[in-house]
Amino acid sequence: MHLLGILLAATAFWMANSGHYKPLMLGFAAASVVLTLILSLRFKIVDREGSPYVRLLGFLAYVPWLTWEVLKANWVVIRACLRADLDISPALVKVRTTCKSDLAKVTFANSITLTPGTVTVEIQGDKMLVHGLYEANTVPESFIGMDARCARAADPKGAAS
Amino acid sequence: MMLAALIALIVSMCLLLIRALMGPTLYDRVLAVNSFGTKTVLLIGLMGFVMGRSDFLDIAILYTLINFVSTIAVLKFFRYRSFQVPLARRGESRAEAPVTGGEPNA
Amino acid sequence: MPEAASLMPLDWNTIRVALGGALSLLGALLCIVGTIGVLRFPDVYTRLHAASITDTSGAGFVLFGIALMAPDWIVLVKIVCILIFLMLTSATSSHALANAALTAGLQPKIGSMRKGPHEDEASP
Structure with a gap:
């Protein structure tokens, strides 16, 4: 659930900052988003403060x-x-x-x-x-x-x- | 007008270097370097617009984050003299006594 | 219709660029003001206040100025990202700096700094 929130935020950040939408670039994007998720799981920062959408x-x-x-x-x-x-x-x-x-x-x-x-x-x-x-x-x-x-x-x- | 803003930023960065070079304590220097980094971010952004290349903004984003991390790293190093100490505060009894100095003179 | 728009001296693009330049200049001048404060104030804690002028209003005006001149929306998104990061990180690093200085035993100067008849009460 909170992992989904971080996934959404990372994907939106990449989309907003890149501006390239070719398949190769999208592949790099998927790789970097997955890497970010793995790192944030290792850092144990996936909790309800990591994705504060409710209080936005x-x-x-x-x-x-x-x-x-x-x-x-x-x-x-x-x-x-x-x-x-x-x-x-x-x-x-x-x-x-x-x-x-x-x-x-x-x-x-x-x-x-x-x-x-x-x-x-x-x-x-x-x-x-x-x-x-x-x-x-x-x-x-x-x-x-x-x-x-x-x-x-x-x-x-x-x-x- | 953009050139004037650039020149003003560079002047204020030069003035800030004075504080960074002759600050009496370590914290004055760290403060000056942190503020210098903020001004560098603004300078990079403005320079990108003067040159007409908005790619510079990516570098500015990166510089913002690196500036923050480096400030925290320097402060942490000079507090614990090591990078191996976890920064968690909760449930940990600190070596120093709780700060009592500097009460408001009410 | 486009000819009429280009003949008018005050269309939106002209206003936008001029206003953006003026706001950037204002922000840069505020940076100089903050730097003067950093040079003048007596100790670390008061210098932090002067530095936070640069970090909030100086950076805010400069980034708002270049956001007005942004050619497309992707640049605008990047500028907004820089603004959000700058606000979050500058507040946090100011707090970290003040906390580290206090933990290291640096006592702030308390009381009025005015050189006057009240000099005997607070400042050493």
Whole structure:
């Protein structure tokens, strides 16, 4: 089942990147896809995180919001870079997340890191250590919205995995 | 305008080399090299469009992935001094004490 | 009808190429801004923030610019692939870098960096 998901993704990636559809090339494609499957079986990465098709809609709804947040945060950091005086005040805060599954936690930590001005430094259990560029912007309350959206996008309904 | 963008990218790569050469710690250098790799990807993509050959984008995809792998490899090597250590964190008691320094001054 | 379209100075291809060039230039300038931040900021953790400008908005604008100039759909798919990979890998490698620096015992500088009357409270 999950193997089928990886097969589908690998074939789609090859088709989108190649643009050659002669029989010889298709034979090479089949060989490379089979090799990829064998390798991923050896690495034991064929599980439900390897083919997250079920939550694709959630991620698609999450990405535009994240893009807007990244653009807003970019403006703050660009101004901080170009100021004549260096008026930054870095801070470390602990943020507690409500995300249950590993995938949701990774999504949340990567979103924090992707927005300029905040970097996730350490994850232990459901607590994260976040380094921020401005002390006033980096309080645990400012991550609640992102946390809720990540939990909605990546967590399965109800049960934790 | 594409040429101006190319020149701006090359200027910023040269500025980044300064940080890579005189970074005080190892991590500054790794950060500079990682960022340099990102800019190289952009440079390859832009150069392909200036030359009118979109084959360069394949090289850009490859360079993105190799840049990531090399950054992780360098960091892993300087953390464990070996490539033979599994990266798994769960269920493993780390040698260092859990990080306590740098509490927020609240 | 094609003659009229080619006589018009503002057809879609012209706009596309001009807008793509302008967006690429904007992204490259943002890369320079991020580099200036990397050169100016005081320690590793703050430099990470400056580098993430380059990785998110600089790369995003440059790739969006060349995506506007893409001649066919296969090039577009490749650019979108580069964008997705770049976003995923840059966030992960920033996190790995920060975590490695903290594990190695590098303490971040906390508190206001402003040289002023409040200098005595936080920064050493």
